[in-house]
Amino acid sequence: MNLRLNLATSPQANNRPFLAASVAGGIVALIALVLLVHAVYSSWQDQRLLRAQTSALEAQIRASERQQQQLAAYFRGADVHRILNRSEFLNSLIDARSFPWTGIFSDLERTLPPGVRVVSISPQLKNGRAEVSLLVGAQSGASEVQFLKAMESSRVFSGLVVKNVRHSDDPGSRDTLLIDLTVWYSTT
Numbered sequence: 001m002n003l004r005l006n007l008a009t010s011p012q013a014n015n016r017p018f019l020a021a022s023v024a025g026g027i028v029a030l031i032a033l034v035l036l037v038h039a040v041y042s043s044w045q046d047q048r049l050l051r052a053q054t055s056a057l058e059a060q061i062r063a064s065e066r067q068q069q070q071l072a073a074y075f076r077g078a079d080v081h082r083i084l085n086r087s088e089f090l091n092s093l094i095d096a097r098s099f100p101w102t103g104i105f106s107d108l109e110r111t112l113p114p115g116v117r118v119v120s121i122s123p124q125l126k127n128g129r130a131e132v133s134l135l136v137g138a139q140s141g142a143s144e145v146q147f148l149k150a151m152e153s154s155r156v157f158s159g160l161v162v163k164n165v166r167h168s169d170d171p172g173s174r175d176t177l178l179i180d181l182t183v184w185y186s187t188t
Contacts, residue, residue, distance in 0.1 A: 099130065104130075111154050112150070115140060132185045133180075133181075138175060139174060141177065159182075160181060162181045164179075
């Protein structure tokens with residue numbers, strides 16, 4: 001029989017579990033290092049791509065700003081102002097031609113009480129609505145009040161503003177009162 005005896009003053013230590021744990025820890029650390037290096041590299045690539053896209057977009061913005069400045073300078077020119085003034089004039093002519101004269105006269109005919117007549121009418125289109133300035137002649141104060149009540153209760157005339165009421169200076173006129181007013185006319 002073979003007997004092993006340790007004659008040393010201290011027993012021999014078994015380092016295998018420590019070495020196995022160290023190797024396993026080193027392998028885990030190496031895998032973590034590889035994963036972190038991969039994550040850093042992919043993040044760097046993504047940021048490089050984002051920086052390239054950002055610089056391309058900033059170049060586009062600068063080009064658009066230059067183009068906007070050129071267009072603004074062009075539209076401040078005298079030729080463009082002349083064209084804009086002409087187009088505004090032509091649009092006002094078109095609006096005046098497209099004013100519903102027959103509609104306003106039929107609505108006024110329904111609204112005017114006896115003893116009241118329209119002396120002058122002047123429409124202006126403002127923001128798609130018609131502001132109508134009227135000079136109306138009335139035979140008496142009662143017909144004036146009746147007319148103003150009818151205008152206020154009308155569904156096509158709104159925003160009645162009486163500017164002036166005066167006595168007629170014309171001795172041959174059958175109107176004793178002249179009423180200067182503005183109203184908004186709506187066809188809807």
